[in-house]
Amino acid sequence: MNTDTSTAQLVSQLSEQVSRLARDEIRLAVAELKDKGKHAGVGAGMFGVAGVFAWWGGLSVVAGLILLLALVVPPWAAALIVAAALLVFAGVFALVGKGQVKQAAPPVPRQAMDNVQQDIATIKESAHR
Numbered sequence: 001m002n003t004d005t006s007t008a009q010l011v012s013q014l015s016e017q018v019s020r021l022a023r024d025e026i027r028l029a030v031a032e033l034k035d036k037g038k039h040a041g042v043g044a045g046m047f048g049v050a051g052v053f054a055w056w057g058g059l060s061v062v063a064g065l066i067l068l069l070a071l072v073v074p075p076w077a078a079a080l081i082v083a084a085a086l087l088v089f090a091g092v093f094a095l096v097g098k099g100q101v102k103q104a105a106p107p108v109p110r111q112a113m114d115n116v117q118q119d120i121a122t123i124k125e126s127a128h129r
Contacts, residue, residue, distance in 0.1 A: 018123075025116050029109035040104035046097025050090045057086035 064079030 021119055025112050025119070028115065029112035032109040032111055036104040038104075039100050043097045043100030043102075043104060046093050046100055050093035050097060053086050053090035053093060057083045057090055060086060 060079050060083030064076045064083055067076040067079055
């Protein structure tokens with residue numbers, strides 16, 4: 001640092017740097033929230049897909065049971081196989097959706113908040129010197 005720098009210049013530089021730091025932290029927070037929102041949307045969509053497959057699986061189980069009771073012939077087995085496959089798909093989509101929603105929670109820009117707290121601590125430490 002130049003020893004000829006005046007106090008007014010140092011205060012001006014500090015103000016400029018703090019403003020730049022605040023803008024950068026806000027940009028980081030916005031980017032982090034966008035990413036969490038994306039994961040929440042994908043997770044919600046996966047839960048929707050899981051619900052559709054579960055519904056179809058339930059309908060196939062009902063159809064299989066009806067065929068079983070009405071005819072007591074092999075077509076019911078095919079209906080139960082289809083139902084089992086649909087329920088397996090529903091389970092897979094539900095697990096993937098749960099993982100996506102978990103990545104989005106909590107919807108707080110944690111990294112940006114940690115950076116701001118670290119910046120404040122650094123500024124306080126520098127001020128005490």
